[in-house]
Amino acid sequence: MKAILMTMRGWSQSARTRCAVTLKHAWGAATLFAVLIPVVHAVAADAPxxxxxxxxxxxxEQLMTAKIEWRGPSSSPKPLAGKRIAVVSCCEAADGAARASRAMVEAGKALGWQVNVLDGRGDPQEQNKALNSAIDAKYDGIVLEFVDTTTVSDGVARAxxxxxxxxxxGTLKNTPDTIPDVxxxxxxxxxALANYMIWKSNGNVNALILLNTDLxxxxxxxxxxxxxxLTDPKKCKDCKVTVKEWPMANIDTQPGSIATAALQANPKINWGWCFDACMSRVSRALxxxxxxSKMRGAGFDCNAESLQLIKDGQVEAVCAADPREWDAYAVxxxxxxxxxxxxxxxQGIPVRLFDKTNISTLSDYEMSHGWQGGYDFRAAYRKLWGVQK
Incomplete structure (x- = not known):
C-alpha cells in the first residue's frame, strides 16, 4: 500500500533573506569513522x-551507459564583442548554481564579454532586486539561473x-513562455533515480523526499x-514515500535536520532524495x-562533493548528472x-547516472569539478564561435 505524506516546515521571514556561506568538506572525525560503516538496506548479492x-x-542501467556525442548546434552567428551580461543566480551557496555561474563567466571571457554574477541568496525578493538592478545598469543581456520567472515577474516585465x-x-517553464530556456x-x-532505488532495494523503497519549495x-x-x-503499483507496489518541504534560504541547516529527525522517528526509511547541494549537507548531518549507515542518498547534479561521497560510500549512493558547465556554455x-x-x-544537453560502479570513468578533473558531459564541449563551442582559448 502506498503512503505519500506531505508536511510543510515553517520558517521565519528573516530566514528567507539570507543564504549561508557554503560549508566546504566539514567532515571531522565522524567522517573518518563513517567510512568504515557499511550502509544497510542493500540487496543481498545472491537475492533474486x-x-x-x-x-x-x-x-x-540505460542511463549509466548511454553513449555521449555532440547533439548541439552546427553553426552559430559570430559573437558580438564587448557585451555586458548579468547572471542572476538563485543562490551561489548551492554548488550546482555556482558551477554554472563560473562557467558563464569563463565562456563570456572567451567572447570578450564582461559577465557579472548577482547572487539571489535563495530569496525571491533578493533575486528580484538583483534583476531590477541589472535592468537599471542597462546590461546588454540577462540570464536568470534557476530563478522562477513567476517569482520575479515585475523584474521580468521591466526587462x-x-x-x-x-x-x-533550468527553469523548465517560463512566464511568459516566449522567454527561452536552456x-x-x-x-x-x-x-532514473526512482528506478535505481527500486533496483537496489529490490522493490522495498521507503523514501524521504526533501523537496525544495523555491525551485x-x-x-x-x-x-x-x-x-x-514510485507511486505506480505496476513498478513498485510496496514503495512508500514521505515528502518534507524546505526553502532555499535554509539550505545549510534544514535538510540535514529534517533527515536526522525523520530517521530517528522512522528507522524504516532507507532512501533520501534531493538535489546534490542539499544531499551533501544531509550526508554531513547523518x-x-x-x-x-541508516539511509542511502539519491541526488541530482553530481557536484564534486557528492561524487566523492559516492566514491567513499558515505550516504549518497547515486546521482543523476547534467554537465552544468556545458549548460552554461549553451546559455x-x-x-x-x-x-x-x-x-x-x-543545445542537446546529455544526462547520465553515476554510482560507485561507474564513477571510475570520471577524470580527476571531473571528480573535483563535477561531470563535464564526457565530451570536449568547450572546444566545440569555441569552434562554433570562431575564438581561441
Missing amino acids: LTPEASAAKMAA LKAKIPLITL SWDYAKHGE YVTRNGQWVGTKNV IASGLS IDNLNRLMQGQPTVN
Missing part, C-alpha cells in the same frame, strides 16, 4: 530480483519592456519523474549524528543568438 526490480535495473534579451537556465530532461533524471524545476521536473515511478551561445535577433536552438 523481483520482476519489478529487474525492470527498474534495466531502466537505470522585456526595456527590450533587454532575457534567457533562463534545459535537459529533468523528468528522466527523476525516473519550480525540481518540483515539476525531477520530482514528477520520481513520483510517477555522519555527524552517527546515522550514516551563452543562445544569448548571443538572441542579442542578434536570431532564434535560440536546442
Whole structure:
C-alpha cells in the first residue's frame, strides 16, 4: 500500500533573506569513522530480483551507459564583442548554481564579454532586486539561473519592456513562455533515480523526499519523474514515500535536520532524495549524528562533493548528472543568438547516472569539478564561435 505524506516546515521571514556561506568538506572525525560503516538496506548479492526490480535495473542501467556525442548546434552567428551580461543566480551557496555561474563567466571571457554574477541568496525578493538592478545598469543581456520567472515577474516585465534579451537556465517553464530556456530532461533524471532505488532495494523503497519549495524545476521536473515511478503499483507496489518541504534560504541547516529527525522517528526509511547541494549537507548531518549507515542518498547534479561521497560510500549512493558547465556554455551561445535577433536552438544537453560502479570513468578533473558531459564541449563551442582559448 502506498503512503505519500506531505508536511510543510515553517520558517521565519528573516530566514528567507539570507543564504549561508557554503560549508566546504566539514567532515571531522565522524567522517573518518563513517567510512568504515557499511550502509544497510542493500540487496543481498545472491537475492533474486523481483520482476519489478529487474525492470527498474534495466531502466537505470540505460542511463549509466548511454553513449555521449555532440547533439548541439552546427553553426552559430559570430559573437558580438564587448557585451555586458548579468547572471542572476538563485543562490551561489548551492554548488550546482555556482558551477554554472563560473562557467558563464569563463565562456563570456572567451567572447570578450564582461559577465557579472548577482547572487539571489535563495530569496525571491533578493533575486528580484538583483534583476531590477541589472535592468537599471542597462546590461546588454540577462540570464536568470534557476530563478522562477513567476517569482520575479515585475523584474521580468521591466526587462522585456526595456527590450533587454532575457534567457533562463533550468527553469523548465517560463512566464511568459516566449522567454527561452536552456534545459535537459529533468523528468528522466527523476525516473532514473526512482528506478535505481527500486533496483537496489529490490522493490522495498521507503523514501524521504526533501523537496525544495523555491525551485519550480525540481518540483515539476525531477520530482514528477520520481513520483510517477514510485507511486505506480505496476513498478513498485510496496514503495512508500514521505515528502518534507524546505526553502532555499535554509539550505545549510534544514535538510540535514529534517533527515536526522525523520530517521530517528522512522528507522524504516532507507532512501533520501534531493538535489546534490542539499544531499551533501544531509550526508554531513547523518555522519555527524552517527546515522550514516541508516539511509542511502539519491541526488541530482553530481557536484564534486557528492561524487566523492559516492566514491567513499558515505550516504549518497547515486546521482543523476547534467554537465552544468556545458549548460552554461549553451546559455551563452543562445544569448548571443538572441542579442542578434536570431532564434535560440536546442543545445542537446546529455544526462547520465553515476554510482560507485561507474564513477571510475570520471577524470580527476571531473571528480573535483563535477561531470563535464564526457565530451570536449568547450572546444566545440569555441569552434562554433570562431575564438581561441
